[in-house]
Amino acid sequence: MSVKTEPEAVSTIGESRGERIRRLLSSRLASAFAVGIALIWTIPTAGLFISSLRPEDDIRATGWWTFFGDPSFTLETYNYVLYSTSQGGGLIRNLINTVVITIPGVIIPVTFAALAAYALSWIQFKGRNLLYIGIFTLQVVPLQMALIPLLSFFSKGLAIGPLTLMPAWQLTGVQTIVQVWIAHSIFGLPLAIYLLHNFMRELPTDVMEAARIDGASHSQIFRKVVLPLVTPALASIGIFQFLWVWNDFLVGRTFGGGEATRPLTAVLGDMAGTWGFGWTRLPAAAFVAIIVPLLVFLLLQRYFVRGLLAGSVKG
Amino acid sequence: MNVSQLTDRFGLLAVGLIAFVVVMLALYGLAELASRRNRSRLVASVFLFPAVLFLLLGLVYPAVRTIVMSFYSSDGSRFVWLDNYGWALSDPDAVQTLINTALWIIIVPALSTALGLVYAVLIDGRRGERTYKALVFLPMGISFVGASIIWKFIYQYKATGNQIGLMNQVVVWFGASPINWLNTFPMNNLLLMVVLIWIEVGFATVVLSAALKGVPLEIIEAARIDGASPAQIFWRVTVPSIRSAIVVVAVTVFIATLKLFDIVRAMTGGHHGTDVLAHNMWDQAFRLGNDGRGATMAVLLFLLVVPVVIYQVRNMRRQELEAR
Amino acid sequence: MSKTRRLMCLAAATSALALAAAACGAPEEEESRGEVPAEAEDCANYEQYGSFDGETVSILGSIRDAEADEMVEAWSFFEECTGITIDYEGSGEFESDMKVRVDGGNAPDIALFPQPGLMENFADDLVPASDEVNSLATEGWSEDWLQYGTIDDTFYAPPNSGNAKSFIWYSPSFFADAGYEVPATWDELISLSDQIAADGVMPWCVGFESGGATGWPGTDWIEDIVLREGTDLYDQWVNHEIPFNDPQIVAAIEKAGEVLLNEDYIYGGTDTISSTPFQEGGYAILDGECAMHRQASFYGAMWPGGTTVAEDGDVFAFRFPESNEGDNTMLVGGEFVAAFNDSEAVEATRQFLASELYHNTRLQTGPWSTAHQGVDPANATTPINEFATEILTDPAVTVRFDGSDLMPGEVGASSFWTGMVQWVDGEKTSEQVADDIENSWPN
Structure with a gap:
């Protein structure tokens, strides 16, 4: 297997900044390259979108590009995947599950992470760095390995020998979504703490000192000084976590109580795993699943970038 | 789906959110009490309690359990010392998995960062920069599963008749016969990596593009007056100035690549020589019932990240020294 | 159905999700091909199961x-009649x-295991069959079937569906026009293939491509042949009492090669086998381009729309021929109904799922086949399922379960598949492939 070499363009590119690049470089080559990448990056998604609007028989018979020569258009597939009572349909229910899972799945970990990150960056205590490094390292624990122990905690409770520390949760049906919230919160914490810690550490020391001298307690500083200052970071980490929860495939299906609570992406993963009979409905189903995060992402792009940069680029 | 199902779900959401607010208020009250007594250790405990509790329960304990399991046999009944590790380093399929993973963690971060940097430089200051950025950024919002579906329609293969996969259609237009991309080793590995690169380049572009804007013009101007060529300026001025941003991007993509599971699962199932660690671990533990081997693969995955952790820790130490 | 539909639209409208706005007027479901027979609608038939208000039984399966x-x-x-919600x-x-x-x-309370081998991994958690389920199963199925629901002499799980796998698809009219007879032995099959080839048509269509599972249709070929060498050999092979590279197994692979590696037999050439999707593997029969295609009974549902699947239609299947005179064997697949919970509602559900009533009803709600002795095969919704059910319910037929589903996952869902691909591609000989697979067998 050969390792692809980096595109040659790298060595010929000049420095940045507006006017200059056009002066320094062959502007046409640069334009062609930029347009080329933009196109290659857009075509696959566009293809899926077009496919999702074509009648199922057409999807089976020809590629989506034939749409331009012979346009035929239907919303039938969307109607089926969203509302049909048959299996492989009725995704509206899963869409609602995803919404219900996502909101606390974002709020809880971001809040907890903000508290922890504050303690790790502005409260002096012994073992602080060690704790931070430990949390950073947890980012790499593959969540697949955590599924069984965590699930057994929910379904069997926690006991040391005969001593029951925590009884089984006994949740059924829709209530099992609570387990999904907690699982998502756990898996999202390490990255959120890491990014928020980077961000909070950069806050100006004199502001914090001034607040201390004014006699503010830690909880007051956190609420009145730190929180307003880190709002952009909270927003960007929130978006990160939102994408992660919305797009998750394993956590929802494992901790939810069966089909009724399955989130959208898990259903989609099932449909994609086997290229079986219903595959002509995949484009529509996939598009239903990706349109919300795409919109959120595009609309909030600015916050995402701002928070991420402040937090990480300096680090 | 009917109305009661709807109220069930949103009712649960409301109850959950209210409960969460109550818990937070209680915590805040505790923190306030502790703050008044000015016991910083106690305050820190209150601030850290929820996060640490969750992490212990959901990540630390499972990680320890996994490490222990990797020394036990398939069904966890026998202690087998390092047998599973011996298997991972000798079984041809397991070795192929390790080789593939090594290729993934080299190629994907390198190409994503490089492409993102080039693209960021090229579009910097260009008219419509935001649109350019948004188009490439778009895939980042798409789930791995969604991306796999999108790319299946690119790679799809039919032996005869009309092609429905774009790449094979292009091949046919050029007069060649269609290729079964995803089943052809070793090319299929690169084609799977393309999907992840497609997702990550946007992230690299956006972060690096913002970092580029932070490079002071005066330095570049000075270099130009000294007679540096554009290539020299790029390598000696631009790249060093945004070095930390490049590192952040590479590390983030590296960790994402190492944990990659969904794309392989949805596109090839790890067959045809395309398995990677995070997927093989799942396959061994959950599909083939080899808990020990799955755990071993997971431990190998931890080990691969150790250098990155060490690097980050050193980075942190250095910054702390600088801050003083 | 339309009532739930309206409620759904109402729900969508109240849910403030913009997406929900998309067309709530339209489509009725495709007409299902069967319906619940009248006798199964009478609650009197369900009284024996008792009444359970508000209890729920969860079932997990791979059927979608x-x-x-x-x-x-x-x-x-x-x-409806018992109050149990499934x-x-x-x-x-x-x-x-x-x-x-x-x-x-x-x-889950109940799982429908498509692989008996997988079920065995969970033996510690399974609830053995009650006496009632046991006697229902003994009444309903032959000994051959029940052994696959048995672990260490304890019976756990009666079957759900049954599929006949040893089928060869052909065009009845093509055969009639050319005067070909359906072969009854392997030798006849080969001489028929030679004759068809001599008449200028490719005798065989083969397709092994199935995405990540590419190669599995090849495992069915080998299983069919080993089974017909002898059921004892077959049992020893799948239980790994003899190694995978035993000379008899290598010989069976060689025998499959008489067809699969024969350039004069394969439509499109042997090098297209591994890249031809199995779903479309037999389509060339419809165009008269090839004559036969080996695939299980479920292939009846995969023919393109408008194809008549019947003995007097466009395509139909005959049984994979025997190698030894007097044998009457069938390779089968299906699911097994195992329980993880011993509540009364679960017990009632298990009894129902093992009953003649359920199997007869299911036979009529859509294309399906079963090995339950109590059903009338004529009730099946399609001719091919009727044919399959006839064979499966015939006590004279010796059945063996699909071997790759009984072998460990490393073999049956991995190395056996890849081995078949390398073998038809000509990359490896029968012996090399058998050696590779033997080496992958977990200790």
Whole structure:
């Protein structure tokens, strides 16, 4: 297997900044390259979108590009995947599950992470760095390995020998979504703490000192000084976590109580795993699943970038 | 789906959110009490309690359990010392998995960062920069599963008749016969990596593009007056100035690549020589019932990240020294 | 159906989700191909199961889409009359979902295992069949079938569906026009193939491509041949009492090669086998381009729309021929109904799923076949399922379960598949492939 070499363009590119690049470089080559990448990056998604609007028989018979020569258009597939009572349909229910899972799945970990990150960056205590490094390292624990122990905690409770520390949760049906919230919160914490810690550490020391001298307690500083200052970071980490929860495939299906609570992406993963009979409905189903995060992402792009940069680029 | 199902779900959401607010208020009250007594250790405990509790329960304990399991046999009944590790380093399929993973963690971060940097430089200051950025950024919002579906329609293969996969259609237009991309080793590995690169380049572009804007013009101007060529300026001025941003991007993509599971699962199932660690671990533990081997693969995955952790820790130490 | 539909639209409208706005007027479901027979709608037939107000039984299976709908329909009156709600979940990741849930203490009440080998992994958590289920099973199925629901002499799980796998698809009219006879022995099959080839038509269509599972149709070929060398040999082989590279198994692979590696037999050439999708593998029969295609009874549902699948139609199947005179064998597949919970509602459901009533009803709610002795094969909704059910319910037929589903996953769902691909591609000889697979067998 050969390792692809980096595109040659790298060595010929000049420095940045507006006017200059056009002066320094062959502007046409640069334009062609930029347009080329933009196109290659857009075509696959566009293809899926077009496919999702074509009648199922057409999807089976020809590629989506034939749409331009012979346009035929239907919303039938969307109607089926969203509302049909048959299996492989009725995704509206899963869409609602995803919404219900996502909101606390974002709020809880971001809040907890903000508290922890504050303690790790502005409260002096012994073992602080060690704790931070430990949390950073947890980012790499593959969540697949955590599924069984965590699930057994929910379904069997926690006991040391005969001593029951925590009884089984006994949740059924829709209530099992609570387990999904907690699982998502756990898996999202390490990255959120890491990014928020980077961000909070950069806050100006004199502001914090001034607040201390004014006699503010830690909880007051956190609420009145730190929180307003880190709002952009909270927003960007929130978006990160939102994408992660919305797009998750394993956590929802494992901790939810069966089909009724399955989130959208898990259903989609099932449909994609086997290229079986219903595959002509995949484009529509996939598009239903990706349109919300795409919109959120595009609309909030600015916050995402701002928070991420402040937090990480300096680090 | 009917109305009661709807109220069930949103009712649960409301109850959950209210409960969460109550818990937070209680915590805040505790923190306030502790703050008044000015016991910083106690305050820190209150601030850290929820996060640490969750992490212990959901990540630390499972990680320890996994490490222990990797020394036990398939069904966890026998202690087998390092047998599973011996298997991972000798079984041809397991070795192929390790080789593939090594290729993934080299190629994907390198190409994503490089492409993102080039693209960021090229579009910097260009008219419509935001649109350019948004188009490439778009895939980042798409789930791995969604991306796999999108790319299946690119790679799809039919032996005869009309092609429905774009790449094979292009091949046919050029007069060649269609290729079964995803089943052809070793090319299929690169084609799977393309999907992840497609997702990550946007992230690299956006972060690096913002970092580029932070490079002071005066330095570049000075270099130009000294007679540096554009290539020299790029390598000696631009790249060093945004070095930390490049590192952040590479590390983030590296960790994402190492944990990659969904794309392989949805596109090839790890067959045809395309398995990677995070997927093989799942396959061994959950599909083939080899808990020990799955755990071993997971431990190998931890080990691969150790250098990155060490690097980050050193980075942190250095910054702390600088801050003083 | 239309009532739920309206409620759904109402729900969508109140849910403030913009997406929900998309067309709530339209489509009725495709007409399902069967319906619940009248005798299954009478609550008197369900009295014996008792009444359970508000109890829920969860079932996890790998059956999805239309097939799942038809199955759910078959037990809808059981739910209505007993008050039990069955919460069926069809999973595309059945093996891993089972493992995670059982180990995590969250097992479904009932699981429909498509592989007896997988079920064995969960033996410690399974609830053995009650005396009632046991006697229903003994009445309903032959000894051959029940052994696959038995672990260490304890009976756990009666079958759900049964599929006949040893089928060869052909065009009855093509055969009639050319005067070909359906072969009864392997030698006749080969001489028929030679004759067809001499007449200028390719005798065989073969396709092994199936995405990540590419190669599995090849394993069925080998299993069919080994089974017909002798059921004892077959049992020893799948239980690994003889190694995979035993000379008799290598010989069986060689024998399959008489067809699969024969350039004069294969439509499109042997080098197209591994890249021809199995779903479309037999389509060339419809154009008269090839004569035969080996694939299980479920292939009846895969022909393109408008194809008549019947003895006097466009395509039909005959049984894979025997190698030894007097043998009467069939390779089969199916699911086994195992329980993880011993509540009374679960017990009632298990009894119902093992009953003649359920199997007869399910036979009529859509294309399906079963090995339950009590059903009337004529009730099947399609001729091919009628044919399959006739064979499966015939006590004279010796049945053996699909071997790759009984072997460990490393072999049956991995190295056996890849081995078949390398073998038809001519990369490896029969012996090399058998050696490779033997080496992959877990100790």
